[in-house]
Amino acid sequence: MKIIKFGGSSIANYENIQKVFSIIEQKSEKEAFALVFSAFGGVTEQLLQCANIAQQSEESYHTILQELEKRHLEIVKKLVPVQQQSTALTFVKVRFNELGDLFHGIYLIKECSNRTMDYVLSFGERLSNFILAAGLQAKGIGTSYVDARDLVKTDDRFGHAKVNFKTTNKLIQDHFKSHDDIKVITGFIGSTEKGETTTVGRSGSDYTASIFAAALGAEQVEIWTDVSGVMTADPRLVYTAFTIPQLSYNEAMELSHFGAKVVFPATMQPAMKEDIPIYIKNTFKPDEAGTRISKDSGEGKIIKGISSMDNISILNVQGPGLVEVVGVSQRFFGTLANNGINIILISQASSEHSICVAIASKDASRAKSVIEEEFRYEIQSGEMDEIQIVPDMAVIAVVGENMQHNPGASGRMFQALGRNNVNVAAIAQGSSELNISAVITQADLQKALNALHEAFFLS
Numbered sequence: 001m002k003i004i005k006f007g008g009s010s011i012a013n014y015e016n017i018q019k020v021f022s023i024i025e026q027k028s029e030k031e032a033f034a035l036v037f038s039a040f041g042g043v044t045e046q047l048l049q050c051a052n053i054a055q056q057s058e059e060s061y062h063t064i065l066q067e068l069e070k071r072h073l074e075i076v077k078k079l080v081p082v083q084q085q086s087t088a089l090t091f092v093k094v095r096f097n098e099l100g101d102l103f104h105g106i107y108l109i110k111e112c113s114n115r116t117m118d119y120v121l122s123f124g125e126r127l128s129n130f131i132l133a134a135g136l137q138a139k140g141i142g143t144s145y146v147d148a149r150d151l152v153k154t155d156d157r158f159g160h161a162k163v164n165f166k167t168t169n170k171l172i173q174d175h176f177k178s179h180d181d182i183k184v185i186t187g188f189i190g191s192t193e194k195g196e197t198t199t200v201g202r203s204g205s206d207y208t209a210s211i212f213a214a215a216l217g218a219e220q221v222e223i224w225t226d227v228s229g230v231m232t233a234d235p236r237l238v239y240t241a242f243t244i245p246q247l248s249y250n251e252a253m254e255l256s257h258f259g260a261k262v263v264f265p266a267t268m269q270p271a272m273k274e275d276i277p278i279y280i281k282n283t284f285k286p287d288e289a290g291t292r293i294s295k296d297s298g299e300g301k302i303i304k305g306i307s308s309m310d311n312i313s314i315l316n317v318q319g320p321g322l323v324e325v326v327g328v329s330q331r332f333f334g335t336l337a338n339n340g341i342n343i344i345l346i347s348q349a350s351s352e353h354s355i356c357v358a359i360a361s362k363d364a365s366r367a368k369s370v371i372e373e374e375f376r377y378e379i380q381s382g383e384m385d386e387i388q389i390v391p392d393m394a395v396i397a398v399v400g401e402n403m404q405h406n407p408g409a410s411g412r413m414f415q416a417l418g419r420n421n422v423n424v425a426a427i428a429q430g431s432s433e434l435n436i437s438a439v440i441t442q443a444d445l446q447k448a449l450n451a452l453h454e455a456f457f458l459s
């Protein structure tokens, strides 16, 4: 039994869906599996856009919503013969009526909470999976639609809900006792104990696949996307990037944590726990081997890959009296955590007089104000300087288990950056010695990535 997941780009239009269906058809003759699909490419973004338009302005979300409905109805009409269309067409129409009501509600109250947003976004996966299940059925491949909200139980941290594995695993195992058809499972979504819709994080469909695989003791997870595996760098930024044949779970987690969006970071955990390998494969080049992620790191250079994130800000706290202030770092990190601000990297300052972290720029002004509030007394008394925010930065990370035995990596990294006049604002090394990361100016990002790629892989 395998769990096979196709991402939004793999099912972005009818032509792509044909490619996906032919992969599924070939497999269905040979092996048992369940499917997980994302929303059709771009749909999540458009639902988000509608919700934002509805709550913010007079401008109308109706055009986008109508286009979305038309797009879904057209896919049904292309995939399912006329005589069998009615169930799927009704499903789509009812969902779009609900969406219309929802957006109107958001428009009236001018507010969309995280909880409402999760409900809005869940329509993307519910629509695509229902339609694709019907499309496969029409080709004579027996399927059943599974709304993951019935099986994946989470807490109520809307937007990035935590899975309750005990309950979830039991529900999944019970549901899979009947083996007669191919289950088509909505990625990305779950629900709370009370039945409220949640999502497990943007691009969380990869994670859904891994959750099901672990619960069922599947033999492998396959994640089908639009590139031939995890590559040595983001191929859109480094044209000479190439596929990494083998990665350890930890290496894959580090690479994705620092921005390699080809696989969602949390995906590795459930699979790793059950020792289930994850394969990253290309829908458009199905014969290419792709990447195997398992407990073995395999052969390789001193590093496995380079990843990066843009739209980063540095948050800097320093001051002459900081050494004397009790529990500065505890209060600092506690305040950020309590306000849900995610820290991407903590820089090891040489002195105890400063703390420097990298965060997403969208969180920067909020982070500044909560930290100022927490340290109001220290700032007023001069023990602490004004909180500093440095915008327009990027984080770049080199990742690989071989670095542990090889002291040369950081030298090579900073030499390459220096030679190319890339100024490094902060550095950090993961405690596991699996990564070295640096904060640089966003404008230097592509140059820096290419310089590092050249230094580590092409020389």
Ligand code: ADP
Pocket (backbone or CB within 6 Å): 006, 007, 008, 009, 010, 038, 203, 224, 225, 226, 227, 229, 230, 231, 232, 233, 234, 235, 236, 259, 260, 261, 262, 263, 305, 306, 307
């Ligand atoms: P899907 O829709 O299949 O989930 P995503 O867009 O989430 O696909 O992820 C695939 C994309 O990730 C690729 O098209 C590529 O641009 C990007 N990407 C970023 N870093 C890497 C990397 N190191 N290796 C491969 N792809 C990467």
Ligand code: MG
Pocket (backbone or CB within 6 Å): 007, 203, 206, 261, 262, 263, 264
């Ligand atoms: Mg993805």
